Amino acid sequence: MKQFSIFLIFLFFGSCQYFEKKVPSEKELLRKELKAINWKEVDEYPSVAECETIADEKQRQKCFFDVMSQLVQEKLQIDSLSILYPEWDTISVKVTIFPNSKMKFEPQFPKDSVAYDTIKVDSILHARLIDFPKVNPAIKRGIPVKTQFILPVIIKAKEAK
Template sequence: MKQYYFFIVFLLFNSCQYFEKQVPSQKELLQKELKAINWKEVDEYPSFVDCDKVENKTERQQCFFQYLTELIQDKLSSDTLSILYPELDTIEVKVTIFPNAKMKFEPQFPKDSVAYDTIKIDSILTARLVDFPKVNPAIKRGIPVKTQFILPVILKVE
């Protein structure tokens, strides 16, 4: 019987190592969490007040892009771009939405675009693309974040 007590006491002292777990450091946990986050996507896309009523995430995103495209086309429809550059039917606009809900528009031109006066087109776009409705910025993990995307805008609607 004494042998069993000795064996049990021996097991109790040696089994403590099985209960001790290595606790990861704060930096290790942070690095693991940062690697798990998909930085290419946001939890909620930017939206206008009219699109907030849509429940489905994909439909809300489509509503936002369609509404923004229509607004840009309306603002540029009665402009001199089609008169100055009749061959220019579509322009790509880089849209940046900041966390404070400010919007910035930059035209994107091909690298070999010497046929267009990019400075003149940029100034026309800057002058015309103002006074947009309030936009809600994109949300990533509960925090408003900056988003950028390139939006093709058709200048000639026939």
């Protein structure tokens, strides 16, 4: 019994250190958590309905970019970009997808963009790149977030009939 009481006293004094631990403040915890988050990557990439059934994340991402490229190419094929600028075979379009699923397209012009009528090209792109299917925004920690990416679009010349 004497050994048991010594053990209890030792346990009592030894456990006091657990009560004296300093609890980190809410701001300190938030700062640490924000530092730990990789803000350059998202948990889930944007997606369209056609790609939702794909289970593999990389394949779903590839499907999304393929579908977007195809849709933009189809919309630009019916226009005069290839006639105005026959030297262009590819144009880079900056695509922004907002958390509310709205999209914005901005052309990225080459370094020698002085040679091009950027206002005319911009207006052609804004006129043609409308009526896209619903895009589900990217997800970061369960919250829809804004994402941006550069989409290379191949401009095909109209075929002569």
